[in-house]
Amino acid sequence: MSELALDVHDLAVHYGKFEALKSVDLSVAYGQIVGILGPNGAGKSTLVDALVGAHRKSAGTIRTLGCDPVKEAAALRPRLGVVLQSAGFPPGLRVKDIVRSWRRYTPTVTVDEVNNLVRDVEITRLMNRPLSSLSGGELRRVDITLALVGSPELLILDEPTTGLDPTSRQRVWDVIVRQRDRGATVLLTSHYLEEIEALCDRVFVLRGGVISTSGTPGELARSIPSPRRCSFRPASGRNVSQLGLSFGEGLESQSDGYWAWSTPTPAADVRELMERAQRTGFEIEDLTVAPATLQAVYSALVGTDADSHQAAPARHHAEHSRQTEEKLS
Template sequence: MSGEPAVVVADLRKSYGPVRAVRGVGFRVARGEIFALLGPNGAGKSTTLEILEGFRARDAGRAEVLGLDPGDRGAARELRERIGLVLQDIAVEPYLTVRETVTRDAGYYRAPRDVDEVIGLVGLTGQERRKVRTLSGGQKRRLDLALGVVGDPELLFLDEPTTGFDPNARRGAWRLVRELRDTGTTVLLTTHSMQEAQALADRVAVLAGGRIVAEGTPDDLGGRDTAGARIRFALPPGCAAADLPVAAEVRGAQVTVRTAEPTGTLHRLTGWALQRGTALVGLTVERPTLEDVYLDLTGPDTAHDTPRGTPPDTAHETAEGGAR
């Protein structure tokens, strides 16, 4: 992760009529890292990606991808040679086979990866002769991923890459993304899955209302690494909330203790339980999850996505004034 960054965004702005989709967004993606853009529907994620991919013109601000301006038509061919795209919905000829589809796209690049290697990487070995129209939703998504990596890109854009995957396929896709990162590919990812962001991303940025509201690693985003912990356990039989040695919230038989010093608090609780000869059944100690922090940062999700590629004059307008 050294040298010039793979992506530079500064004060990026884009409006569709009165709808301000992107309002001064700025971030950098280092070469060789996985960077995730998170945000509710309508936050501006897809608009930001489409600008970086060269599919939309920005109104203002700076955008650089691998040292090129994605809005410069003169740089479009070079940019296409050096990036890979896995969009939410990719148009694929339904009557071609898997092998024919990957082979066709490999022909667009000067130095593509081996077709059989790519088919194996995405878990479609044995499906080479099947026509695209006969594939399941998850298999089609694997094919999308194959088309994104067949050109051996320096930078890979992944927009909701594992939608429709079963758990095994999802973990296989994650493994592939990590392998790409480990061999030097930079990955810019959007996802609604906090589990996916936690598993893959080196850094994340949260978009809300067209602005970046937080940026950091999955473990420290929004102060998550220093936030108070929650200790939970079942209230021992014959005990009341007043009997506990620390302040706690009791709902039914479930006890929740919130503390900034989990080690000391846990020591007091376990010492108390040992003295009484009772057990703290179901004892867990948790800090806020990435999803907890994300929900605190973004608030209720009341917006709706605009499908990628929607013309600006028909882009969905949200009450927040953002369009995805």
């Protein structure tokens, strides 16, 4: 068995003259949750398609669970679970009919195993309902249930929680973590740094068709020179103005008795605060330095615009999404 669940080198994917992916390198160990973070048009869905063999590469090499996803598709497919942005099932079908039909594609899976999975993903009460009656969160849980039939070694989730309410999103997160705990490898694409931070062991940032940076969520957050929010609470009756802080113009009084400020140099500011407090006998009861906000980190990582890749004609995305559904069905 290959030492890596995903091993990608110099991957390029073109739609005619349009370069959706330019030169992607990606290495993912077994038993990890890894995230692909990036703006719309960065190439996330194209990368997913290439990894599962639904789109041929233009250059480079791909090994998915040790297999060439195109040449060894028949051997690879039973080992994969894939959740696309849209499954495209007829809305009049009932959930139980889809689940039962899906089980027949994996004859080694028993009815009891599927029933256990239905309970685990919490769709038992949905089984007699048509897809047209389900909310966005309910539909995503159905999609994930189908992807998990057969306990795949690799689960690939393309923006699995986009548009979901917080409760539905948390349920999907719980399912994803349980898959890693049973030994599966999970790759998910997302716009949400909060989601990536909560779930992923490692993150790859895709922008303009290339991996621009990678690391653990903590490493990425620490690499961003974003302002930190600092606050302290003086002892009762103490006047903050007596400290004479050089950053005092940025201080703001809070309703809870704290004073707060934002700064790109938190270490220097806190050092000055503590030195002046010691010299003047000023008593501080509490001091906190908050990390960069999630939005600040995201903006620094992927930029505030959607990249030139969004200019790609919509027909390219629609066509390769249709092809993906056909090839994985």
